[in-house]
Amino acid sequence: MDAKAGFQLGVLRRMARGLAYGVGWRRDGLDGYERLIAAIYGQPDRVPVLMQPYTYAMRLNRLSARTFFTRPRPFIHASMNTARYFEVDFWSPVFDFYNIEVEALGQTLIWREESEPDVDTRRPLLPERESFSKLKPPVPGKSGRMPFVLESYERYSELMGVPPIVYACSPFTMAVLIRGYVNLIRDVRRHPAFVHRLMEFLSMEVVVPWIQKMAEKVQPSMVTMSDAWASQPNVTTEMVREFCLPYIHKIIAATSSPTRTVLDTGSWGERWVKDFREVLDIKMEMMVPGNRFPALRPFFLLVWNEDYEEVGISHVRGYAEEKRVCLMLNFSPNLIEEGPVEAILEMVRKLLREGAGKGRMVLLLNLVPMGTPPEHLHALVASVKQWGNYPIAHDLDLLPLKIPEKPNYGIWREKEGLPVDES
Amino acid sequence: MAWEEELKRAICEGEEEQAERIVSAALDENINPWEILERGAIPGIIEAGRLWQEGEYFLPDVILATEAYNQVSVALEPLLSEGERRGRGSVVIGSVEGDAHEIGKNIVVAMLRGSGYQVTDLGIDVEKEAFVESVRESNPDVLGLGAYMTTTMRRMPEVIQSLIEAGLRERVKVIVGGAAVTEDYAKKIGADGYGKDAAQAVSLVERLLGGG
Structure with a gap:
């Protein structure tokens, strides 16, 4: 058996173990990856914590934005060190994934020393509709920072023994980034045929070839598209149905397979509409066709803290149970940073009490602000690990918590971390 | 009609x-x-x-x-x-350094102008020195700071600190807003007010200037 086949077999075995545990065959313990899979399809031993180390890893490892967002080894090593130091269950190599395709198309970015690069909204790639005819699709895997992404994913697979969750930018958000939000909104009203042509191009000539290239290189079992601009109130739900959903479905049809789920996590905005279920329904539609194997559907429903705090965790939990879908809830970045620890712990209790149900819940640390004191994160992770066991205890307030003592990050990295320079 | x-x-x-x-x-x-x-x-x-x-x-x-x-x-x-032109009062506004988001700010600008205020829009990615200079030169009633990202909202207290150091803090009301900002954060950094959206920002300015 060659190395590639051996790798894939290993991944399938771990997925199967996680899945079997989730649905009730509990012979072995779970590692972090298996726990995540078990949570997606049923009840794991406890709620898993999934981390996107991102700019927190950059700061903790004292890397410049240029290094972190352009060099595969420092990026992956710093992210992995961070995830291991805080002992999360699983981590995802997140970079500025909204920018990769647009940069490859020629959109200029603004680079700063200490934060992620950002699209230069003052210089959109398509300032006029007429510029569209000059747009050339990127060379998948070669244009812009696409080589950085592929090499990073390869390094991740080598280190983790499983492929990463890979990311692509959804076409609507990409359209906003290269055309400018106001221009695109005007186009939607006055030149809808143009918007459809642009969406078709971005979907089939940019996103699909890029996902195919990533799939060829790292055989991901999961590809997620993100669509920040397709949130409410940025767009109406009618606009999502006309200008986003059909293209998401086309991309999924062109790139998913029985072993590869491709989905759009949607975005946010439940709190902005009169009936929050309307937004959740759209998210389900962006996810359900994601795998050709119906037994592996649906995947997860991601709801952000600003929304669940206003709509109510129990309401989104109720919706998820009705649809038999895993609920992924992020943890408020502001709360992680500002604390204090007791407020963080109180929120953990609330999330477990109202969100964990009888399984099918993942806690996501999507963004840990750069100024977050490490002790906030240690407390958060320890509390989920000690209190998040199924069945969730009724008396969470009375349960003790032991926060493990850790050396500071620098000392820990010296002894146990990977090098974050180019060596 | x-x-x-x-x-x-x-x-x-x-x-x-x-x-x-x-x-x-x-x-x-x-x-x-x-x-x-x-x-x-x-x-x-x-x-x-x-x-x-x-x-x-x-x-x-x-x-x-x-x-x-x-x-x-x-x-x-x-x-x-x-x-x-001077209207009901004057406001200087901008997105803080590092923040290139302008949609929310532009809506606030339009709503304030629509409510009769004279607004100087400093644009996006505005350095703290530029805010201070604008307050010194145009002596506005209100200074509005916007930030869309948790990474950039950390610039807001720096602007307020710069105003203090320049001896200008007492001359101007500072209001903050943007997707990343919360009311608690506004209080913590010593702002005079927080607007969740454009309409709230207008009400806030009215209240601060004694008109609401």
């Missing part, structure tokens, strides 16, 4: 070309520019704000209304007297 109602509707519905035509026709009929703003354009943008607050309007509707209002106000502003 009278021109006032037509202009109000054109602005509220974001029909900027139609709004410009109505303004042009009104000027041809020698209607006073201030009257055009006050009886047609301002009610239009205020109506858009009301519909937004009631959840009837989404951001695209407000953006298009804002665009139409801005178009009309740019055409009319040179025709106004100094007193009319």
Whole structure:
């Protein structure tokens, strides 16, 4: 058996173990990856914590934005060190994934020393509709920072023994980034045929070839598209149905397979509409066709803290149970940073009490602000690990918590971390 | 329909070309520019704000209304007297350094202008020194700081600190807003107020200047 086949077999075995545990065959313990899979399809031993180390890893490892967002080894090593130091269950190599395709198309970015690069909204790639005819699709895997992404994913697979969750930018958000939000909104009203042509191009000539290239290189079992601009109130739900959903479905049809789920996590905005279920329904539609194997559907429903705090965790939990879908809830970045620890712990209790149900819940640390004191994160992770066991205890307030003592990050990295320079 | 109602509707519905035509026709009929703003354009943008607050309007509707209002106000502003331009008070506003997001800020600008305030828009990615300089030079009643990202909102206290160091903090009310910012954060950094959205920002300015 060659190395590639051996790798894939290993991944399938771990997925199967996680899945079997989730649905009730509990012979072995779970590692972090298996726990995540078990949570997606049923009840794991406890709620898993999934981390996107991102700019927190950059700061903790004292890397410049240029290094972190352009060099595969420092990026992956710093992210992995961070995830291991805080002992999360699983981590995802997140970079500025909204920018990769647009940069490859020629959109200029603004680079700063200490934060992620950002699209230069003052210089959109398509300032006029007429510029569209000059747009050339990127060379998948070669244009812009696409080589950085592929090499990073390869390094991740080598280190983790499983492929990463890979990311692509959804076409609507990409359209906003290269055309400018106001221009695109005007186009939607006055030149809808143009918007459809642009969406078709971005979907089939940019996103699909890029996902195919990533799939060829790292055989991901999961590809997620993100669509920040397709949130409410940025767009109406009618606009999502006309200008986003059909293209998401086309991309999924062109790139998913029985072993590869491709989905759009949607975005946010439940709190902005009169009936929050309307937004959740759209998210389900962006996810359900994601795998050709119906037994592996649906995947997860991601709801952000600003929304669940206003709509109510129990309401989104109720919706998820009705649809038999895993609920992924992020943890408020502001709360992680500002604390204090007791407020963080109180929120953990609330999330477990109202969100964990009888399984099918993942806690996501999507963004840990750069100024977050490490002790906030240690407390958060320890509390989920000690209190998040199924069945969730009724008396969470009375349960003790032991926060493990850790050396500071620098000392820990010296002894146990990977090098974050180019060596 | 009278021109006032037509202009109000054109602005509220974001029909900027139609709004410009109505303004042009009104000027041809020698209607006073201030009257055009006050009886047609301002009610239009205020109506858009009301519909937004009631959840009837989404951001695209407000953006298009804002665009139409801005178009009309740019055409009319040179025709106004100094007193009319100064309006109910003055506001300097901008997105803090490192933050290139401008949509929310632009809506706040339009809503404030629509409510009769003179607004100096410093744009996006504004360094703290530029805020301080603008406060020193134009002596506004209110300074508005916007930040969309948790990474950039950390610049807000730096601006406030710079105002203190320059001896200007007592001269100006500082308000903050943007997707990343919360009321608690505003209090923590010593801002005078926080606006969750554009309509709240206008109410806040009115309250701070003793008009609301």
